[in-house]
Amino acid sequence: MKFRKFVAPMVSIVMAAGLLAGCGAEKEAEESTGGAAGTAAETEKVVHVYSSRSYDVDKLLFEKFKEETGIEVKVIDGKAEELIERLKREGENTQADVFMTVDGGVLNTAKQADILQPITSETVNQQVPQELRDPENQWVGLSSRARVIVYSKDRVKPEQLSTYEDLAGPDWKGKVLVRPSSNLYNQSLLASFIELNGAEQAEQWSQGLVANMARTPEGNDRDQAKAVVAGVGDVAIMNTYYIGLLLNSADPEEVKVGNQVGVFFPNQETTGTHINVSGAALTKHAKNKDYGVQLIEFLTGKEAQGMISKENYEFPVNPEAEVPELLKSWGSFKTQVIELGKLGERNAEAVEIMNKTGWK
Numbered sequence: 120m121k122f123r124k125f126v127a128p129m130v131s132i133v134m135a136a137g138l139l140a141g142c143g144a145e146k147e148a149e150e151s152t153g154g155a156a157g158t159a160a161e162t163e164k165v166v167h168v169y170s171s172r173s174y175d176v177d178k179l180l181f182e183k184f185k186e187e188t189g190i191e192v193k194v195i196d197g198k199a200e201e202l203i204e205r206l207k208r209e210g211e212n213t214q215a216d217v218f219m220t221v222d223g224g225v226l227n228t229a230k231q232a233d234i235l236q237p238i239t240s241e242t243v244n245q246q247v248p249q250e251l252r253d254p255e256n257q258w259v260g261l262s263s264r265a266r267v268i269v270y271s272k273d274r275v276k277p278e279q280l281s282t283y284e285d286l287a288g289p290d291w292k293g294k295v296l297v298r299p300s301s302n303l304y305n306q307s308l309l310a311s312f313i314e315l316n317g318a319e320q321a322e323q324w325s326q327g328l329v330a331n332m333a334r335t336p337e338g339n340d341r342d343q344a345k346a347v348v349a350g351v352g353d354v355a356i357m358n359t360y361y362i363g364l365l366l367n368s369a370d371p372e373e374v375k376v377g378n379q380v381g382v383f384f385p386n387q388e389t390t391g392t393h394i395n396v397s398g399a400a401l402t403k404h405a406k407n408k409d410y411g412v413q414l415i416e417f418l419t420g421k422e423a424q425g426m427i428s429k430e431n432y433e434f435p436v437n438p439e440a441e442v443p444e445l446l447k448s449w450g451s452f453k454t455q456v457i458e459l460g461k462l463g464e465r466n467a468e469a470v471e472i473m474n475k476t477g478w479k
């Protein structure tokens with residue numbers, strides 16, 4: 120079994136109005152540069168990004184990229200599914216050069232929709248391990264997230280924990296917290312079980328987990344940690360970076376929650392802890408392809424990766440990047456070995472199993 124150590128990991132929006140018509144439902148962060156779209160200067164020094172990543176660190180990175188290269192980054196924010204449909208609808212007329220999102224399965228969906236093209240860059244290849252890139256280089260990971268078991272330090276000892284599968288057993292009856300089945304992170308987690316163990320075992324796990332849930336699933340990952348501390352349940356399935364967000368929150372109550380829960384990396388003796396990526400891709404009809412490649416090279420570089428890890432508590436995909444002490448404190452861990460594109464291929468089956476087993 121392969122072991123990888125995660126030693127621990129303006130934006131301006133001025134898009135031609137005609138291209139944006141009919142897309143009112145999509146969330147669009149528009150910050151004017153004061154220049155009209157389509158000017159010669161803009162054409163020469165701009166890269167357009169469609170992104171479902173909505174993190175402050177991304178804005179900082181885009182500003183830094185402009186400082187270093189003179190290339191301005193203009194972003195359209197939105198849900199991944201909406202942005203994919205938009206890229207399909209716009210076709211050759213799209214102004215998007217780069218697509219960014221938060222799930223390997225979604226990146227694979229974009230690839231299958233034939234809206235991407237290979238990223239040809241030895242720099243990117245050297246900066247990001249093969250297992251965190253598409254086999255045909257149609258997308259590349261920007262950060263890695265581990266979906267772990269978070270537990271109450273008061274009521275649970277780490278030695279009581281072992282695997283995701285064990286959470287479906289009798290010891291955890293009425294004690295498990297997790298987000299709803301509509302959450303993509305959970306869909307990808309179950310998709311990974313289908314890929315690794317087959318649909319039958321995945322269904323058995325889902326059924327057992329539902330039977331052990333402390334409540335009907337609700338809220339986001341941070342809400343699961345808060346429910347653990349409140350005593351609603353004893354353990355929760357969460358992404359690690361939410362613990363970093365809690366511990367560094369401006370809200371003292373959230374900091375308290377972060378300090379009262381522990382992080383456990385499951386399946387260390389079996390298939391490894393499930394990880395996923397956020398990632399970037401070059402769009403098929405990118406008009407500023409070279410700038411798009413430069414942006415992706417920058418985002419996967421050592422310095423940018425360190426910023427992503429420091430500001431958003433995600434694991435860097437570039438092994439040369441500096442990792443914050445908090446992430447180091449969680450320790451190294453064995454990761455699930457799976458082609459991340461499979462998460463997208465198994466998504467529909469995972470959702471079907473969730474519905475069948477009553478995962479709300």
